[in-house]
Amino acid sequence: MGSKTQISLEKEDHKRDADFKNALHGKSAQATGGFTAMLSKGDKEAKKLAVDEYFKHFDKKSAETETDADREARTAEYATLTRHYYNLATDLYEYGWGQSFHFCRFSVGEGFHQAIARHEHFLAMKIGIQPGMKVLDVGCGVGGPAREIAKFTDAHVTGLNNNDYQIDRATHYAFKEGLSDQLKFVKGDFMQMSFPDNSFDAVYAIEATVHAPKLEGVYGEIFRVLKPGGVFGVYEWLMTDDYDNNNLEHRDIRLAIEEGNGISNMVPISEALDAMKTVGFELLQHEDLAQRPDRNPWYWPIAGELGYIQSYMDFLTVFRMTHAARKAVHMFTGFLELINIAPKGTKKTADALAKGADGLVAGAKKNLFTPMYLMVGRKPAN
Numbered sequence: 001m002g003s004k005t006q007i008s009l010e011k012e013d014h015k016r017d018a019d020f021k022n023a024l025h026g027k028s029a030q031a032t033g034g035f036t037a038m039l040s041k042g043d044k045e046a047k048k049l050a051v052d053e054y055f056k057h058f059d060k061k062s063a064e065t066e067t068d069a070d071r072e073a074r075t076a077e078y079a080t081l082t083r084h085y086y087n088l089a090t091d092l093y094e095y096g097w098g099q100s101f102h103f104c105r106f107s108v109g110e111g112f113h114q115a116i117a118r119h120e121h122f123l124a125m126k127i128g129i130q131p132g133m134k135v136l137d138v139g140c141g142v143g144g145p146a147r148e149i150a151k152f153t154d155a156h157v158t159g160l161n162n163n164d165y166q167i168d169r170a171t172h173y174a175f176k177e178g179l180s181d182q183l184k185f186v187k188g189d190f191m192q193m194s195f196p197d198n199s200f201d202a203v204y205a206i207e208a209t210v211h212a213p214k215l216e217g218v219y220g221e222i223f224r225v226l227k228p229g230g231v232f233g234v235y236e237w238l239m240t241d242d243y244d245n246n247n248l249e250h251r252d253i254r255l256a257i258e259e260g261n262g263i264s265n266m267v268p269i270s271e272a273l274d275a276m277k278t279v280g281f282e283l284l285q286h287e288d289l290a291q292r293p294d295r296n297p298w299y300w301p302i303a304g305e306l307g308y309i310q311s312y313m314d315f316l317t318v319f320r321m322t323h324a325a326r327k328a329v330h331m332f333t334g335f336l337e338l339i340n341i342a343p344k345g346t347k348k349t350a351d352a353l354a355k356g357a358d359g360l361v362a363g364a365k366k367n368l369f370t371p372m373y374l375m376v377g378r379k380p381a382n
């Protein structure tokens with residue numbers, strides 16, 4: 001299951017990606033919410049291409065029949081796979097979850113958005129962000145965490161992202177919140193960053209580096225751009241020690257998580273720890289936060305277990321994640337495709353996300369998977 005093979009990097013082409021974003025998303029990056037954005041897309045052919053490019057890696061594949069070559073084909077195209085995944089999934093994420101694309105712990109009585117923000121503050125605190133620092137957010141999504149951390153710490157945050165549409169969304173939200181002076185969003189592959197050596201005071205990554213074809217590659221780049229003495233903190237998606245690659249049910253769960261979440265190859269905790277040390281970090285802390293004895297488990301919103309709701313406001317947020325609401329989205333998107341309002345592939349994407357969510361819940365309940373393995377590492381001072 002570990003990835004011992006050497007990975008070659010995908011050649012970047014920023015013009016091709018920007019042209020594709022314009023064709024697929026048109027002006028929808030300025031739309032108010034995820035659902036409105038979903039319905040105001042551009043070229044239907046571009047959508048078909050994104051769907052084909054993404055699902056070619058998963059269609060007709062199963063844990064039973066999958067070969068090493070299938071996995072290698074996915075990791076070889078890690079950047080294209082992830083870029084197209086987010087071309088397809090971003091609007092649904094915003095509609096169903098919000099603008100911070102990550103899970104979190106929940107304390108007693110805490111509302112959904114408050115818990116999400118606290119998870120971000122916790123990481124900012126762990127890496128010691130101070131006012132005025134230059135901080136890098138690796139895989140910044142539409143910038144929810146970067147905005148929260150900029151407001152919370154008064155630092156300057158640069159978000160790095162491989163998806164042009166998400167960069168447009170992030171830039172739009174930062175402008176709307178009057179944060180343009182504190183935030184900047186940059187296009188790029190985190191396996192081959194364009195930043196000079198030693199350019200950031202601190203770096204964080206929230207549930208993003210799982211998209212890397214090899215953790216050593218992305219952690220190595222983070223180590224390079226971090227100033228000596230600077231600290232890196234990450235919430236990593238990993239398979240736990242209970243995961244057994246010889247168990248078909250376990251492999252089924254891992255593949256469902258990978259397909260529903262744009263991941264080419266998810267690795268065990270040991271591989272992440274080794275990668276941190278190999279690239280040179282002095283490991284200050286590592287802990288699976290999913291193992292803390294919280295009354296409400298991290299996965300409860302996507303499990304649709306409404307009994308865990310802690311405030312009336314959360315009902316509206318979490319209702320969208322229940323099986324009933326997912327089914328409604330499935331039927332509605334199917335209908336919109338039929339009458340030619342939504343481009344083909346919208347329903348297929350919604351279904352893959354729902355299947356991925358079931359995989360996440362099954363993985364969590366069987367303790368095979370964690371989305372919040374915290375690692376904090378320091379780059380030694382010269």
Ligand SMILES: CC(C)=CCC[C@@H](C)[C@H]1CC[C@H]2C3=C(CC[C@]12C)[C@@]1(C)CC[C@H](O)C[C@@H]1CC3
Binds near residue numbers: 093102103
């Ligand atoms: C993909 C990675 C590495 C991180 C994203 C974590 C979460 C924000 C997403 C994982 C599964 C997603 C689903 C949705 C929103 C975003 C996630 C929780 C939906 C609830 C969006 C609305 C759809 O109808 C159902 C989705 C299920 C999965």
